[in-house]
Amino acid sequence: MIKKYVIERRSWIMLFILQQLFIIFVSFFDSTIPFQSTLYLVFLSMILFSIFFVIRYNKETKFYRSLEERDNNLDLTSIAGPESPFEKIIENSMTNQTELLKQTASHNLMTLEQEKDDLLSWIHEVKTPLTAMHLMIDRLDDETMKMHLTYEWLRIHLLLDQQLHQRRIPFIENDLYIENTELETIIFDEIKTLQSWCIQKGIGFDIDLEVPVVLSDAKWLAFILRQLLTNAVKYSKSSDIMINSYLRADQTILEVKDGGHGIDPKDLPRIFDKGFTSTTMHQDTAATGMGLYLAKKSAQSLLIQIHVKSTLGEGTTFTLIFPQRNEFVNITSV
Template identity: 70%
Template sequence: MIRKYVSERISWITFFISLHLFIIFVAYLDSALPVKPIMYIVFLSLIMFCIFLIFRYKKETNFYKRLEAREDNLDLSNIAEPDSPFEKIIESSIITQTELLKQAAEKSRMTLEQEKDELLAWIHEVKTPLTAMHLMIDRLDEGMLKSHLTYEWLRIHLLLDQQLHQRRIPFIENDLYMENTDLETIIFDEIKTLQSWCIQKGIGFDIQLDVTEVLTDAKWLSFIMRQLLTNSIKYSESADIMIFSHEQAGQTVVEVKDSGRGIDSKDVSRIFDKGFTSTTNHRDSAATGMGLYLTKKAADSLLISIDVKSELGAGTTMTLRFPKRNDFVNITSM
């Protein structure tokens, strides 16, 4: 702050020093003026000026120090008290701008809330004809047509489900309900939903669950498993997807392993980034780059870590590590 203060007052300091040097110069040129007394006066003046600077430094920087230490938020209760007319101008400007920002933020929040509610309402409305469509598809006799229609229905269903959870993710903490959850039920329910797609692609499942129960939120775990299975099915062909669960160091570990196209090593660290699709298959317009991003967000809220092992052309293994039961306190206190 001292350096800033000197930089702010450098013109005044320069003027003061220049003025006294000019007085000394005049006394030196004019023999009628005694040089020693004038030098003495200049010396005393410099001392007084230094004392004045120190006093003014404390007085003039108090406001700015408090302003600098203030938290970067829109709370005006802890704003520094001004000591001069110029500081009052700054305070008035800060208050005015903050009030305008609050109004703009509130307006934006209300607009986003309205858009979110409208989209959620639309998704729920669309689910009704989708359910009716699924019932009509089930009544079809022609195998090939039924298979294709079921696949297209499933794609729409999964996209709507992803949108629904994307809107709920920011408020996931309000939606968590931790309970003993049956892994087998969740996994088999998700496989049943994706059954028609799996049949079409010739994909089977090898499931070995040494641990069948975890303490977590059933609804959000279903979403996580759905996204992982969807990804495995999407990039696999005529192969089995293996799902294992076991206990390791007091943690439940669930692995989803496929034999699909895999992920390039340079992409592995980016697959959970929002909007990232792929660098090896960049023209894949079907990919949204949102599935794994939402999966990671949901897993983080449940304190579930996700590890990825993959090689291009050699498949991918997604590993979920659930928190220890003692960590349940950390989840419920969020």
């Protein structure tokens, strides 16, 4: 701050120094002015100026130091009271801007909430005929037609589910309920939903859960696994998908491994980006690029780490690393 203050006041400082040099210069060439006395006066002036500089530095930088140290938010209570007219202009401008931003943010939040509520209502309304459609599909005798219609129904169901959770993610902290969750129950429920699709592709599951229970939110964990299993089924060939859980360094690890196409190494750093779709299968117009992005966002709120390893042409393994029990105290402060 002292450096900035010197730069700010450099013109005044230079003026004072030039004045003192000018006085010395005049005294040196004018024999009527005692040169020794002039030097003494200049010396005293420098001392007085130094004292004045220190006093003014503390007084004039107090307001700006508080601006520099404040948090980047709309709270202005930490700012020191203005003492000069220019500081009052700055404070008034910041106050007006802050009030305007608060009003705009409040209006935008209300609009966002209304849009979210409208979309959620629409999704729930669509689910009703979708459920009826599923019941009608189940009554069909033509197994081939039934299989194709079930697959298309599943695609719509999963897309609606993504939209529903995408709208809820910004408010996920209000929706979390951490409890002991049975992995087997969640996994089998998700597999049952994907059953017709798996039968169509000739895909089975090899499940080995050394750790059957994790501490997490059942609903959001199910959503994360739904995205991983959907991804695994979509890109798998006719081979089993392996799901394993085990302990490592007092943390529960859950792996979902498929024997599918694999992911190109250049795509790996981007697969969790919003809207990203594979560059090797870019012709897949059904891909939205949202599933893994939403899974990652949800996992962050649950303190779950998601890692991926893949070999092109051999398959992909997604790994969920659950937090230790004492880490959940951080969720309440998110």
